[in-house]
Amino acid sequence: MADLIDGQLPLAVCALVGLFAAARIVLEPNTLRKLPYLNVLGFAVAGSIALLIPHPLAILAASAYFIGSTLESNAIASTYAGGKKPGD
């Protein structure tokens, strides 16, 4: 186990934080309050992508994944909050 983590500590941190965030999403009953936890999960997955793939296009993959998940959270939150209101 120690050999596995040695040199991979940042990846281990991302994986553990991702698992923790996933558990919080499942346990949180309020949909709007699930989204900050989903945001943490997005950070953990985007970080893991960059740590696992040492290729220049991995920046594009991590950014595309993260921005896509943000846009989805934005859409879900705005739908639950009643959509666009005057003055937005």
Place this chain on the structure above:
Amino acid sequence: MLIEIARIFAAAVIAGVLFVTVDLIFRLPEKGGVSGATGIGTAIAKGGGALHGGYMMGNIVCSPDASAGTLLAACGVSIAGIPGGIAAAVLVFIGNRICHDPGYAGTTGAVLATGVIYGASFAGFAPEHFIAGMVLAILSVQGISHARSSTFLDRLWGWRT
């Protein structure tokens, strides 16, 4: 191993201070940028949190802000050095426009983070430490206790105004 753990925690503190400062300068806690961010802020306030801190957390969820800029800049620098950080800043800028965000918090955060991560490399920090550090920093804001973190952000916002 112990030194690496210490560096990850130090990077978490540096990244956390950086993104909270940039977000406060760009007035993220003032109001929700889209109705979804306002909704998340109101839900957090109902759960015992503070309203303006909740707005900031809602804005972080709804559009790539300085925290996303810091994370993607760290990813970019770890893969391709300084040009990778600049590429991440461009991608965050595009992401802001996609997410209906008129602000520049994300882009500014990414450019500043690229500089900070480059500077920290002279002190023995690897960009990978900042990736893990930023994940821990966002966990402390968004993933532990919404009531406490929003109250804390609200107090910082009180100092800002």
